[in-house]
Amino acid sequence: MFFEGSEKKAEVFVDPKQLCLLTDISDDFWAALVNCCNARILSTMSNQKCKAFLLSESSLFVWADRFVILTCGETRLVNSVEYFIQKIGVDKLVHVTYQRKNEYFSHAQPSCFGDDIKLLSRYLAGKALRFGEMDSHHNYVFHQDNGFRANPEHKTYELLAYQISSQASEKLTTPGLTASQIREFLQLERLLPGFSLDDFVFKPYGYSVNAIRDHQYLTIHVTPQANSSYVSVESNLNLIERAPLILDILQPASFDLLSFNEFDFQQQTSRFIPDHYISKSLVKETLSNNYQVYFANYILPKKHFSRAIMLDIASDNHAL
Template sequence: MFFEGSEKKAQIVVKDKKISLLDDITDDFWTAFVQCCNAQILSSIRNDDCKAFLLSESSLFVWHDRLLILTCGNTRLVHSVEFFIQHIGMDKIKQVIYQRKNEYFSHAQPSSFGDDIKLLGQYVMGKAYRFGELDSHHNYIFHQDNSFQADKLDKTYELLAYQISDRASEKLTTVGLTAQEIRQFLQLDKFFADFTLDDFVFDPFGYSVNAIKGKEYLTIHVTPQANSSYVSIESNINLIKIAADFLAILAPKSFDLLSFNDFDFANLTDEFIPKNYVSKSLVSEHLSNNYFVCFANYILPQKKFMQATVLDLAGENHAL
């Protein structure tokens, strides 16, 4: 069984003197917003600073002055961005950022990054970048090119793990596994004990969790199937400093790190990333919207030959 865990991501910053996304927008709007990309809201949690929606296809976070949405599978997130622009209006929007990473089977997607930014270009002038090599892990980022300047303290981190160990995959595909058991396996209480958590176990396999504390957020999405395993972790807490813990649990064959506005990225990765992982790609760029973006791809060198994967010619096989 195959599921495309790789996510698309959008962040929209609004003029908070004109609108509060947390106070002025109803849940009916957010329901319609996520339905535009063929996702549904499963549940939500809220505090005074943030509301987090757990989706059938990843997560939506809403603060007073911005939103962050991630969707996986075959969603077309750009349609939700278009919906937001059309209903809220560009006069209330400071900045639009749209991001998309390489997929396992990109040909099965309803659109490409190029298709998506062509649509966005009807509403905003922007710049686009690729972080990473085209024939390896890479991340595309499009941002509105205007006078917006991000605060240097506005930091986010992404840890994207591929081909998790057999042990982790077998644990996370155990029939009847509960959300509490997955929380324990991922050791979420170790670093996020004082966060409010909202999670969901998908049938037959898969797990998502949102966590919030004040303005801080964490989201984890797990696609555990051995043939396409993928785990994404995103937060505005420094994930580089705790990356070794997640890597010890998941033991992926490769992973990506992406940071916005961590100017100490090189020193932090040198200090906290286990030495058995080798850096394959390092890219940084200071965007005109004042975000300093760093991307690194790490691999675990293989010391043993593996057997070839036998393909099912009679069944549905996306790899073919």
């Protein structure tokens, strides 16, 4: 069984003088927005600062002045961004950022990054960049090119783990595994003390959790199948500091780190990333919107030969 865990992401800022996303926008609007990319809302939780929606394909977080949405699978997230622009109006937008990372099977996607930014360019002038090498892990970033200047305190982090250990994969594909058992395995109480959690176990495999505390958020999405295992962690908490725990649990063969406005990225990765991981790709760029973006891909060098993977010729092309 194959599922594309790689996510697309959009962050949209609005003018708080014209619109408050927490009080002026109904849940029906967010449900329609999510439906535009062929996903649906599974559950919701909120506090005074943030509302979190757990989706059939990843997550949506809403604050008074912005929202962040991530979708995986074969969704077309750009359709949801277009819906927001059409319904709310360009005049209320302050800034839009749109991201896509390399997929396992890009040919199965309904669009590519180029298609998506052509659509966005109908509404917004912007710039696009690629972080990472084309023949390896990489992340595309499109951002609106206007007078917006990012607040240096607005930091976000992404940790994307590939080929998790066989022990982790076997645990997370155990039949009948409950949400509480997955929380314990991922050590979420240690990782997120004091946070409210909302999670869902997918059938036959897969797990998603949203966590919020005041304005802080963290979301984890797990695709545990051994042939395409992938775990994404996205947060405004410092994931570099938390990387040793996450990596110890998952033991991935490789992982990516992407940060916005973490100015001590190099010092922190030197301190917190275990020495047995080697950096294969390092990219640093200050965008015209004042975000300083770092991207790093780490690999675990192979010391022993492995066996070739036998393919089922009669199955669909996802297996090939």
